[in-house]
Amino acid sequence: MPMISCPECNSPVSDAAPQCPSCGVAVAIPKRGFFGKLIKWTFIAFNILMLIWMIGGVGAASKVASSAASEAERAGAALGTGIGAMMVMSLWFFGDVILGIFLLLTRPKVPPPRRKR
Numbered sequence: 001m002p003m004i005s006c007p008e009c010n011s012p013v014s015d016a017a018p019q020c021p022s023c024g025v026a027v028a029i030p031k032r033g034f035f036g037k038l039i040k041w042t043f044i045a046f047n048i049l050m051l052i053w054m055i056g057g058v059g060a061a062s063k064v065a066s067s068a069a070s071e072a073e074r075a076g077a078a079l080g081t082g083i084g085a086m087m088v089m090s091l092w093f094f095g096d097v098i099l100g101i102f103l104l105l106t107r108p109k110v111p112p113p114r115r116k117r
């Protein structure tokens with residue numbers, strides 16, 4: 001790995017090191033690790049999937065409601081849609097909360113520069 005010089009104290013630092021070993025200043029921009037990237041893309045994919053599911057579910061349910069013969073059938077379809085939408089919404093919410101926690105945990109940290117002055 002190539003060596004770069006520290007912007008603060010000019011001592012040689014590996015470009016893979018997140019901070020200078022002699023003065024502690026951050027030299028490299030920290031990147032998300034593999035797990036962090038995985039979580040990020042899972043989060044995005046999860047939201048898209050939930051959106052598709054939501055739109056698809058509501059569309060299918062309204063088709064059932066409009067083709068329903070009796071009033072009771074229509075009410076049942078509406079109730080089913082409501083419960084289904086609630087379940088999808090709560091699943092979406094909890095999924096986002098859990099994935100959000102993982103996102104925060106895997107977030108790249110920039111160490112605060114420690115100066116000897």
Ligand SMILES: [Zn+2]
Pocket residue numbers: 006007008009010011020021022023024025
């Ligand atoms: Zn330094």
